[in-house]
Every structure is written in structure tokens, then in C-alpha cells.
């Protein structure tokens with residue numbers, strides 16, 4: 151964060167959300183930006199909202215949006231759409247994430263968690279990301295679509311380059327764009343094949359239900375089917391895997407909080423206040439982007455159409471105006487209006503599933519271990535993306551309970 155002179159004598163705060171150093175020390179950098187201004191200037195005319203009030207307001211303001219989908223971004227389906235296109239598609243997908251639908255997944259998720267923990271406890275030395283969090287979140291989301299286990303590693307490789315397309319074009323190098331486009335091409339070809347196969351042999355899964363809707367219903371057009379499948383597959387696993395490891399790391403670094411969290415486990419799950427605090431403290435989504443579609447005002451500043459805006463979710467979650475002692479992990483925190491799942495019309499559709507999965511994963515991990523010891527000196531965070539926050543790996547030694 152540097153002060154940067156702009157028009158006339160005014161000096162405005164500057165904050166670059168794509169600065170490579172951000173992944174190592176995001177929260178101290180956010181703090182200086184937040185204290186300097188509610189809206190900072192960023193690269194390429196970007197306006198960066200830093201405080202909870204403004205991020206929350208902007209997420210709910212439909213004068214900010216995405217505008218016309220560009221060809222490569224079509225793969226994000228309704229995540230990248232504005233009203234009136236957004237609502238009908240979101241409603242179709244929402245049936246898979248209703249409280250009843252998500253509750254019905256709990257027994258299966260518990261079995262998956264325990265299978266992975268059985269193996270991890272046998273090995274004792276594990277990487278909590280690649281041996282636990284990734285396989286769990288992939289199996290859950292691929293299970294919704296009944297995709298075979300042997301294809302899941304391939305699916306995992308395609309997603310990170312495609313997810314970079316969520317960032318503004320100037321944040322991407324030519325190589326990033328080429329990698330994203332070729333991964334998107336492979337993913338689309340794969341889903342085409344799966345849709346054709348499943349059309350011949352439908353089953354009791356979400357993919358079959360969406361195909362039936364597209365073939366017989368009036369709400370889901372055939373050209374919307376594939377992007378919707380792509381979005382639901384991609385949105386669900388990287389974010390959830392990273393909140394499991396971010397949450398584990400936060401608890402391991404705060405043994406007093408880990409003890410409290412362990413004492414509050416019920417039905418093998420973390421309690422909701424611990425889960426909310428882990429989501430707030432180190433969210434797996436740090437930032438989201440919008441473009442002003444119709445004139446609006448944020449923090450008293452008029453923003454004309456076409457203005458690109460970055461909303462710092464991670465910074466809003468540590469705003470002392472809303473959270474007392476925000477940089478402290480407090481699993482008993484009572485007032486916790488974090489923005490980790492967004493807000494407004496794009497509020498995370500998968501939030502109930504993500505909460506269930508992460509609280510079962512961490513609850514069972516704590517309940518089935520007496521001791522968890524990190525075996526890496528320095529924990530490194532993924533540096534390739536501004537949007538997603540997660541560790542590169544989390545090696546640990548587990549002592550069974």
C-alpha cells in the first residue's frame with residue numbers, strides 16, 4: 151500500500167490486490183489499506199473496497215455486476231451473470247443445496263471422512279491437503295454428479311487454470327490465458343462426453359436431473375446445461391478443500407482455541423461458532439470482482455458505469471469496525487457477520503454443503519487424534535491466484551486418540 155498522487159493535489163491510497171507478496175502477509179497489508187481509505191485505487195483504474203460496510207454494500211448492490219459474458223467466461227454460468235438471467239438458472243441449481251438435500255449427504259460425507267482418516271491414521275505422516283482435504287471435497291462434489299473416482303484427479307488438474315478467468319484480464323499473463331483456454335476446452339469436451347453418456351444411462355444423480363431438465367423442461371436451455379455443470383463441479387471443491395486446511399492450520403497455531411473447539415464437537419462436527427470463526431479468520435475466497443453497470447455511489451464516491459471494482463472479502467472479515475480484536479482467532483466469537491460466502495444475489499449457493507463438509511472433516515480429525523503436529527517449517531501459500539487463499543501443502547504427523 152503506497153500513497154499515490156492522482157488528479158490535482160488529492161492524494162489517494164493505492165492498493166494492488168495482485169501484488170505477489172499479498173499471499174504471504176495479506177492481513178497486515180489489508181489493515182494498512184483499510185485504515186488509509188474505504189476505497190483505494192488499484193491498477194488499471196480498479197477501485198478496491200477495503201472495509202466491511204462498503205464490501206457488504208457493494209455485494210448487495212445490483213448496479214454492480216458482470217455485464218455481458220465473454221466467450222471464455224460462459225463456463226461460469228450464473229456466477230458470472232446479472233439479473234434477469236441469473237435468477238432462473240440459480241433456482242434450478244438450488245434444489246441440490248436445499249437443507250433437505252444437504253442433510254441427506256451427511257451420512258455419505260461421514261463415511262468418506264472416516265475412510266480417509268483411517269488411511270491417514272495408519273500412515274501417521276500425511277499431507278492434510280493432498281491426502282485428506284482434496285480427496286474429500288472432490289469425492290463429495292463428483293459424487294453429486296456420479297463421476298467415477300479414477301477421473302477425479304484429472305478434474306482437479308483442470309480447475310485451477312480455468313478459475314484464473316475469474317480475475318480481470320489485465321491480471322493474467324498471455325500464458326495464463328492460453329493455459330485457461332486449453333484447460334477450459336478439455337473440460338468442456340469431457341463434460342460433453344459425460345452428458346451424452348448419461349443421457350443414454352440416467353441415474354439418481356444431479357447430472358441426470360439437469361439433463362432431464364434441459365431435455366424436457368422449459369427453464370433450462372440446452373446451451374446453459376454444460377456451463378451449469380462446469381460451475382457446480384468447479385465452485386465446490388477447491389474452496390472447500392482450502393477452508394479445511396486453512397481451518398486446520400489456524401487451530402494448530404492456536405492450541406488454546408483447538409482445545410475449546412475439540413470440547414464443543416458434537417455428532418462428529420465442529421460447532422457452528424467455530425466453523426464461522428475459521429471461515430472468517432482465513433477464508434479460502436479473499437476477493438471478488440464486479441464492474442459498475444449503472445451509476446452508483448460507494449463511500450460517498452460516485453462510480454460511473456464501466457468502473458472495475460475489487461471487493462476485499464478477506465479485509466472486510468478483519469475490519470475492527472465490525473469484529474473486536476479481528477486478528478485474534480476466537481472460536482467462541484458471538485458476533486460474526488463474515489462475508490466469506492459473499493452476500494446478495496450471488497451468495498454462495500454451496501454454503502450449507504461447504505459448512506457441513508468442513509465441520510465434519512475438522513470435527514472428525516480432532517475427535518480421532520490426540521495430537522496433530524505440523525512437520526513443515528514454513529507453510530507456503532499458493533501464489534498463483536489473488537482470489538483463492540490456500541496452502542501449497544500441509545504435512546503433519548497424526549497421533550490417534
Ligand code: HEM
Nearest residue numbers: 228229385386389390393438490491492496498499500504
Ligand atoms: C468454504 C467453501 C466455499 C467458499 C468460501 C465459497 C465462497 C463463495 C463466494 C464468496 C461466492 C460469491 C462470489 C461472488 O459474489 O462473486 C460463491 C458463490 C458460489 N458458490 Fe461458493 N464457496 C464455497 C463452497 C462452495 C460449494 C461446496 C459449492 C457447490 C458445490 C459452491 C457453489 C457456489 C456457486 C454455484 C456460486 C454462485 C452463486 C451465484 O452466482 O448465484 N461453493 N461462493
